[in-house]
């Protein structure tokens with residue numbers, strides 16, 4: 001749209017400019033002259049700059065005061081109007097709320113093209129989920145890889161798949177296996193995401209654990225995936241939302257969007273700047289509060305992904321014990337590291353999401369080194385309602401729920 005606008009302005013100003021030249025020549029030959037009303041019309045239609053330039057270039061003189069005063073006045077008015085429109089365009093905000101990746105998606109996008117960005121968002125998320133990342137979707141690339149792995153066939157990875165799987169594998173390794181992208185059979189056994197979750201039989205659980213272990217997967221540098229045994233399953237559930245945040249950031253970058261905040265369930269992307277330059281204020285879910293209530297707020301600048309993993313997302317209760325969806329790959333039981341939630345901030349979405357799950361399994365103390373390695377910051381909330389912050393976010397966090405207390409070390 002704005003390209004058409006610029007083309008129009010160029011043409012109308014060129015017309016204004018040329019009319020001045022033609023008018024001058026005709027005046028010299030004492031012939032018919034373009035009535036000044038026509039030139040006014042050019043000016044009103046946005047061609048005043050061209051007309052003025054023409055007057056100057058062709059030394060066009062006119063005795064009409066209206067003309068001499070009128071055109072500059074029109075120009076000033078037009079400049080004011082253009083300034084106002086540009087300001088409105090730069091500060092425009094468009095919102096989106098919908099469902100994607102099995103969770104609530106919201107977005108606030110600022111600036112020029114923000115409407116288009118918001119319109120594109122649902123399709124981008126659905127495409128990534130259904131055709132690429134989700135093990136649930138039969139048509140996805142991950143499902144295809146899982147079919148191949150069932151039969152112990154070598155798999156050729158797409159370049160992007162190779163990048164993600166290599167990074168995911170590295171996160172598994174760096175977390176000492178707290179994150180494990182092959183844990184799907186154990187999760188299925190518990191059925192926590194299904195209708196009838198239940199504590200599995202110990203022997204069956206041990207047998208199922210045999211089918212897991214990221215170290216049995218190998219990704220070669222030229223993009224081949226191989227497994228040491230048949231029947232392995234890939235599950236990027238712990239990193240998918242972060243990967244999607246990265247893809248959205250890429251898209252916002254190509255669209256030259258000035259600022260946006262996009263939330264996909266537990267992963268929130270802050271991109272660029274707000275029109276007034278202030279920090280993004282991101283609510284951290286109260287782990288024991290209703291969905292949407294914040295325990296506190298984090299001030300976040302520029303491009304960051306803020307991912308939270310908590311025991312409140314999907315769980316069932318039995319005999320007063322909470323069995324949730326983040327598993328300790330060693331025991332095959334829900335992780336029990338003294339945390340109810342952990343929020344990780346990192347410039348990379350895949351790392352932020354992967355680390356939040358890994359740190360939830362590791363617990364606070366063992367997470368510190370891992371977070372440092374990835375240049376990430378974190379907010380830990382413990383079962384006894386204490387909040388621990390890493391150095392980079394101590395000044396950025398504002399607690400709003402007085403039942404919790406911040407522990408400074």
Ligand code: ADP
Pocket residue numbers: 178179180181182183187235237238239241265266267308309310313325326327328329353356357361
């Ligand atoms: P959510 O996706 O619910 O926001 P997470 O990013 O922490 O939260 O991912 C949790 C999901 O990751 C689980 O639903 C499960 O599919 C998978 N998962 C659970 N435990 C692990 C683990 N130790 N390693 C890798 N994936 C896990």
Ligand code: MG
Pocket residue numbers: 237238239307308309352353354355356357
């Ligand atoms: Mg995660």
